[in-house]
Amino acid sequence: MTAGGAPLLVAERLTRHFGALTAVNGVSLDIAPRERRAIIGPNGAGKTTLFNLITGSLAPSAGRILFDGKPITGLPPHVVARRGLSRSFQRTNLFPKLTVLENLRLAAAADGRGSYSLLGGIARLPGPLLRAREAAEAVGLTDRLQEQASRLSYGEQRQLEVGVALATSPKLLLLDEPTAGMSPEETLRMTRMLEGLPREVTLLIIEHDMDVVSSLADRVTVLHYGEVLSEGSFQEVKADPRVYEVYLGSG
Amino acid sequence: MIARLAAFLVLLAAAAAFPLFAGKYPVTLLQEILIWGVFAMSLDLLMGYAGMVSFGHSAFFGVGGYVAALALTAYPGTLSALALPPLAAGLAALVIGFFSIRVSGVYFIMLTLAFSQMFYAVAFQAAWLGAEDGIVGVPRASVVGINLAQPMSFHLYLVALVALGALFLWRVVRSPFGHVLQGIHENESRMQAVGYAVNRYKLLAFVIAGMLAGVAGALYTQLVGSITPDAFLWTTSGEALLMVIIGGTGTLGGAVLGAGAFILLQSLVSSYTERWMLILGLTFILLVLFAPGGIVGALRGRVGLRA
Numbered sequence: 001m002t003a004g005g006a007p008l009l010v011a012e013r014l015t016r017h018f019g020a021l022t023a024v025n026g027v028s029l030d031i032a033p034r035e036r037r038a039i040i041g042p043n044g045a046g047k048t049t050l051f052n053l054i055t056g057s058l059a060p061s062a063g064r065i066l067f068d069g070k071p072i073t074g075l076p077p078h079v080v081a082r083r084g085l086s087r088s089f090q091r092t093n094l095f096p097k098l099t100v101l102e103n104l105r106l107a108a109a110a111d112g113r114g115s116y117s118l119l120g121g122i123a124r125l126p127g128p129l130l131r132a133r134e135a136a137e138a139v140g141l142t143d144r145l146q147e148q149a150s151r152l153s154y155g156e157q158r159q160l161e162v163g164v165a166l167a168t169s170p171k172l173l174l175l176d177e178p179t180a181g182m183s184p185e186e187t188l189r190m191t192r193m194l195e196g197l198p199r200e201v202t203l204l205i206i207e208h209d210m211d212v213v214s215s216l217a218d219r220v221t222v223l224h225y226g227e228v229l230s231e232g233s234f235q236e237v238k239a240d241p242r243v244y245e246v247y248l249g250s251g
Numbered sequence: 252m253i254a255r256l257a258a259f260l261v262l263l264a265a266a267a268a269f270p271l272f273a274g275k276y277p278v279t280l281l282q283e284i285l286i287w288g289v290f291a292m293s294l295d296l297l298m299g300y301a302g303m304v305s306f307g308h309s310a311f312f313g314v315g316g317y318v319a320a321l322a323l324t325a326y327p328g329t330l331s332a333l334a335l336p337p338l339a340a341g342l343a344a345l346v347i348g349f350f351s352i353r354v355s356g357v358y359f360i361m362l363t364l365a366f367s368q369m370f371y372a373v374a375f376q377a378a379w380l381g382a383e384d385g386i387v388g389v390p391r392a393s394v395v396g397i398n399l400a401q402p403m404s405f406h407l408y409l410v411a412l413v414a415l416g417a418l419f420l421w422r423v424v425r426s427p428f429g430h431v432l433q434g435i436h437e438n439e440s441r442m443q444a445v446g447y448a449v450n451r452y453k454l455l456a457f458v459i460a461g462m463l464a465g466v467a468g469a470l471y472t473q474l475v476g477s478i479t480p481d482a483f484l485w486t487t488s489g490e491a492l493l494m495v496i497i498g499g500t501g502t503l504g505g506a507v508l509g510a511g512a513f514i515l516l517q518s519l520v521s522s523y524t525e526r527w528m529l530i531l532g533l534t535f536i537l538l539v540l541f542a543p544g545g546i547v548g549a550l551r552g553r554v555g556l557r558a
């Protein structure tokens with residue numbers, strides 16, 4: 001284990017079958033508090049499925065998950081989210097007709113307090129609005145608060161995708177290919193943005209861009225056919241001949 | 252905002268003063284429109300805001316109507332007129348909602364429809380509910396010290412309740428809760444992913460809508476002095492659905508306009524021809540084709556009215 005005591009997230013031999021296919025096969029992970037971990041691997045390696053298992057979107061066929069020392073295996077997604085575990089999606093998954101601010105505010109208000117208020121005004125809940133603005137600032141959308149999400153450019157929508165996950169003030173942020181489909185400039189901007197996130201937010205990020213991985217991640221886990229192929233610092237993983245083979249093999 | 256409130260108050264005053272200028276038949280028509288307006292607005296909370304298309308909303312209209320009929324016959328008074336019908340309808344909505352919100356889309360439509368038809372079957376057969384004749388001769392009680400046997404008192408009472416219902420819903424859709432409903436409508440799975448217990452919000456919306464539908468049902472019983480199993484029939488749900496769509500979903504005000512258009516058309520056409528359903532059907536098709544946003548959508552397009 002890295003310094004800092006007990007891990008924030010522990011996955012023990014997580015497995016998920018889809019019929020005959022085993023998308024995730026006995027994956028174990030330890031993520032330390034404040035760690036920034038990248039998950040890499042070819043398409044279809046099971047990275048997104050692993051996120052679905054951790055966040056409760058899918059039930060594991062076997063294995064268990066501990067967050068902050070407590071089991072969260074089998075809990076529904078909203079309960080997992082309330083424990084402080086928030087995710088962004090590989091395919092942009094926003095509230096398209098709502099404004100940027102309203103997207104973020106809804107996410108920030110998801111702790112439940114006040115969200116059952118039938119007669120109060122939105123402005124009477126200053127906490128979520130404040131957190132929404134902070135999230136907008138963090139993902140660089142402060143100038144676009146009143147724009148409808150569907151009218152944002154693709155790159156901005158990806159920024160908002162991360163912002164919505166961030167607005168819940170998570171302890172662990174899981175980002176599923178935040179730079180997917182972005183231009184090199186947009187990717188660079190997103191990388192700077194992610195580097196600028198407070199260290200208290202532990203980061204688990206699925207990423208294909210090796211520049212992003214090398215500049216962001218403390219450690220890297222390589223998935224291949226649903227199994228952990230290699231794990232270590234970026235340099236260690238890069239030097240692993242098995243990883244080299246997989247990436248050469250998949251072009 | 253101020254202009255909207257002013258418009259609301261002017262309309263309210265006009266509705267309240269209507270019997271001073273108009274005869275008995277137009278007044279009854281207005282009262283029907285207002286009652287159906289509340290009913291349609293309560294459905295719009297589900298359809299237009301939460302994205303839950305219910306085809307069983309008649310269940311709560313009927314429960315409100317029947318409970319009002321039973322209670323007012325036994326104990327004519329405030330409790331029977333105002334409190335028991337929405338409570339009973341809310342309870343029915345809690346039970347039906349508990350099962351129905353677990354599914355969505357077509358399955359939700361079918362489940363709510365099936366529940367409301369169960370209520371119809373019970374009302375149609377139960378002797379203590381008057382079976383197919385329903386409950387007749389329901390008295391207009393004295394409510395909060397006002398004798399509703401007086402036509403003008405009843406009219407003002409009805410207008411006041413409808414206005415309160417409209418104001419309540421207007422607040423609700425703008426409250427934090429209302430925004431959560433819109434979020435669920437837009438993207439239910441993302442709402443779950445950020446931490447909302449989505450089903451609880453849906454159930455609460457269902458119960459609120461059910462209670463208001465119960466208020467509408469109770470007002471209807473008091474207006475006509477009777478209630479029949481037809482209140483539960485799927486056509487009651489279907490008509491409210493049409494009113495919401497005609498007026499423009501997700502606007503609240505549209506539901507009342509839709510109720511007005513529907514009921515006026517019905518009374519106008521049915522006095523000339525028996526085939527009024529045909530005319531209504533054609534009108535509806537034309538509206539959906541040429542004004543898919545309903546009356547409110549068309550007004551916004553033409554007059555530039557803002558959301």
Ligand SMILES: Nc1ncnc2c1ncn2[C@@H]1O[C@H](COP(=O)(O)OP(=O)(O)O)[C@@H](O)[C@H]1O
Pocket residue numbers: 018021023041042043044045046047048049050
């Ligand atoms: N819901 C599902 N049902 C069936 N198969 C699935 C499902 N989700 C993922 N898979 C399969 O599991 C494998 C891993 O997918 P995924 O986790 O999306 O990979 P990655 O994110 O690493 O590209 C793929 O073969 C994919 O087709």
Ligand SMILES: [Mg+2]
Pocket residue numbers: 047048049090
């Ligand atoms: Mg993926």
